[in-house]
Amino acid sequence: MQDTSALLSLADRMLWITALVAAPVLLASLAVGLVVGVIQAATSVNEQTLTFVPKLAVIALVLVLFGSAMLGLIGDFTKEIFDLIAATGQS
Template identity: 70%
Template sequence: MDDTATLLALADRMLWTAGLAAVPVLLANLAVGLVVGIIQAATSVNEQTLTFVPKLATTALVLVLLGGAMMGLASDFLKDVMAQIAISGR
């Protein structure tokens, strides 16, 4: 029973870690998509591929600026998972 609770706790933490790592990229792309959409609506330019380049550049910029913090978050989680595996393996 204790192993099930441990696995569920790790799964819960995994979902939170993945969400926290994805939020900066998703919010930045949401903001860029909204701004480009407003500009397209105001100028009546309905080109589907127009939003691709700004979103790609935003994703790259966010990953350059916050990629280290996102990777640190993921590596801390991985260290905890490995420690938990070592404890439960005894």
């Protein structure tokens, strides 16, 4: 029973870290897409590829600004998983 609760806790933490890592990129992409969509609707310019370059630029900026924090979260979680694996192997 204790193993099941530890695995569920680990799965819960994994999903939370995944959401934290993906959220800045997804929210920035959503915001840029919404702004460009409103501009396209106002100007009646319906070019499908027009949103690609602004989204790409904003995603690159978000990754530059938040990339180290994202990798830090992933690295800490990976270290925790390996520590749990080592502790399980010793017992």
